Amino acid sequence: MVIAVLSGKGGTGKTTVAVNLALSLKEQGRIILVDADVEEPNAALYLKPDLALDEAILVTVPVPEIDRELCDYCGRCADFCQYGALAVIAEGVLTFQELCHGCGGCALVCPKKAIREVPRQIGTVERGGLKGWSSGRGGSISASPSPYR
Ligand code: SF4
Numbered sequence: 001m002v003i004a005v006l007s008g009k010g011g012t013g014k015t016t017v018a019v020n021l022a023l024s025l026k027e028q029g030r031i032i033l034v035d036a037d038v039e040e041p042n043a044a045l046y047l048k049p050d051l052a053l054d055e056a057i058l059v060t061v062p063v064p065e066i067d068r069e070l071c072d073y074c075g076r077c078a079d080f081c082q083y084g085a086l087a088v089i090a091e092g093v094l095t096f097q098e099l100c101h102g103c104g105g106c107a108l109v110c111p112k113k114a115i116r117e118v119p120r121q122i123g124t125v126e127r128g129g130l131k132g133w134s135s136g137r138g139g140s141i142s143a144s145p146s147p148y149r
């Protein structure tokens, strides 16, 4: 059985419900709790899983890197970007990686092929067992993507 606890609004108690639901079901069998909140994955703060069991998986988005030798400052990349992540100035192209959504469009429209995409880490996915959890039925796993700033 898969149970999803979700809401479009923060502060409604999603994590509290999910954590307590998992705890209330832990004697019923193997429980996997996945905290998929991309902004505030806090289930691990309540449950304190042993996250050292597995290596964290890095989560990245591709962001533009400008080759200043090729760029002629035409501005097409900045015109294309709907997120204001690029700005063309007299001395070059500024990139604001925090604003970039990784769509790849700027690299596509660049007539000089001056943009290459490089990975920017935006988080990690971690997995771990829970201390003190009943292990007679296979124990438990908690996983959460964590923002990386
Ligand atoms: S589109 Fe390409 S050539 Fe034009 S400003 Fe952007 S990076 Fe430079």
Ligand code: SF4
Pocket: 062, 063, 064, 080, 081, 082, 083, 084, 085, 086, 099, 100, 101, 102, 103, 104, 105, 106, 107
């Ligand atoms: S990859 Fe997309 S969002 Fe990021 S800078 Fe380029 S056009 Fe903007």
